[in-house]
Amino acid sequence: RKEVEQDPGPFNVPEGATVAFNCTYSNSASQSFFWYRQDCRKEPKLLMSVYSSGNEDGRFTAQLNRASQYISLLIRDSKLSDSATYLCARRDNYGQNFVFGPGTRLSVLP
């Protein structure tokens, strides 16, 4: 089983829709989690950090469920500019490496 798993998508949603992605992880020692956004042929950029049960920033909400070992990302009122690949990552208790999921591709359609 891969350490971090994501549904690759693509998720095709209309503008204004609410969309949610899940990311599952297998290492229970993981302490911190991150959602990154990656545009085509660009570097990943941090969208949100998740250290406790969840985090909210405007239209974006991330939630962490340690018992079931997954984190989720909810995007409300989708914009065309939200079209990108969303990468989930975890960092373990010792603050060593980051392990990334394969990413979920989102296309917001007019």
Place this chain on the structure above:
Amino acid sequence: DGGITQSPKYLFRKEGQNVTLSCEQNLNHDAMYWYRQDPGQGLRLIYYSQIVNDFQKGDIAEGYSVSREKKESFPLTVTSAQKNPTAFYLCASSRGEGFITEAFFGQGTRLTVV
């Protein structure tokens, strides 16, 4: 402004040639990382360094080498032993062991074998 700078942005390599990708950061981060990304794929760890003069192999280190002589710099050499080097290479840095904060990425180097 603080950040991570990778150069060059595009690089073309002939078969059998070694090339070096540059990565410099001014964020005062102890940890630095090199990832490889193939089209439609996630990030795979090549090498990482938690401190100057020390580095460790990641999941796909064969055919690559690194050095960490300065805190700010972590160059990656793609050797002729790497049989399929065409990919997008990303350098990242973060606060080191004991911290749980995020990684920051450079803009990447796109390497193509010609």
